[in-house]
Amino acid sequence: TEARRAGLKLKDYTFDFGFSSALLRAQKTLDLVLESAGHPKIPITYDAALNERMYGELQGLNKDETVLKYGAEQVKIWRRSYDIAPPGGESLKDTAQRVIPYYQNHIAPLLKQERNIIIAAHGNSLRALIMHLEDLNSEEILAFELGTAQPRCYTFNALLKLQTVAFI
Template sequence: MSTLVIVRHGQSQWNLENRFTGDVDIDLTSLGEQEAHRAGKVLKGMYFDACFTSILKRAIRTLNIILQEIGQTYLPIIQDAALNERMYGDLQGLNKTETAQKFGADKVDQWRRSYDIAPPNGESLKDTANRVIPFFQRHIAPLLAENKTILIVAHGNSLRALMMYLQHITPENIAHTEIQTGVPKQYLLDNELEVVSVTDLHE
């Protein structure tokens, strides 16, 4: 049995401002830092063999805060752009409400929620999955197959893509699947890396 914990980074400045962030390198807010500390407190007592994160500072800082809280700052940390947030193209930096008013709420909802329709010059969730899943299979799955305990701190859409893969969530159902900032989600996996249980970890 192996354990995988995934955490979406704490609130970022553009989360707070209701803007499309995508792969723009935006930092955490003070609330985001608090969320990271809470996640670390929840994970105290759990030993991780390795950690993975994106190359974006909001995820890296969230991971560093978590590791400080659990007292495991010496762990191997692998940073890779494959785990970056979905790139929102022409929408990056735009206010979500104003964008819905400009293009129509249905169109913006389609860009945000559909599996394979990308915003203008951006990535769809399918595109995101096409980089997240191969990275997981190459670098993380072999560790889990050795019954290692792994922590991934990344982003809403990169983690939703991974959740689709692990939990066999359909493209239709992923549209209604959210992942909260700063709330660890724990997967217990069998020897075939099939999910035995999924638990959101709260204080």
């Protein structure tokens, strides 16, 4: 699986703490990655702040069903805008407003202690975090391609200023 391949790529890394969304698929991904990497059990925190963007009334509909119900242009607006949410759902901006404070309050303090962290989450919650970490604007993050189970390694200085991004 993709998660096992990602774990094999991370064999030479060590992690002190893990973070995952509260959704089962991210939890299973993190477990498979750590197992495949041969890492011992590490403390893992599961939190809904890292959950995927909520799509509201679009939840459970495939793209074709959504286009039939709302029209292709409206679906494109919801999918490709930073601050326009589908009915009852979240925009990427809304997602960032829960992911970034969680990062600042729970993950960044560990990074300041020079701890190595692994995070398993979802496309849009990771996109929100990447936007913050890499100082991308809303247009840049919407164009950003994020593959499934493709590890990215960030290094920071003592002030948590981003130093390097490695695609593993």
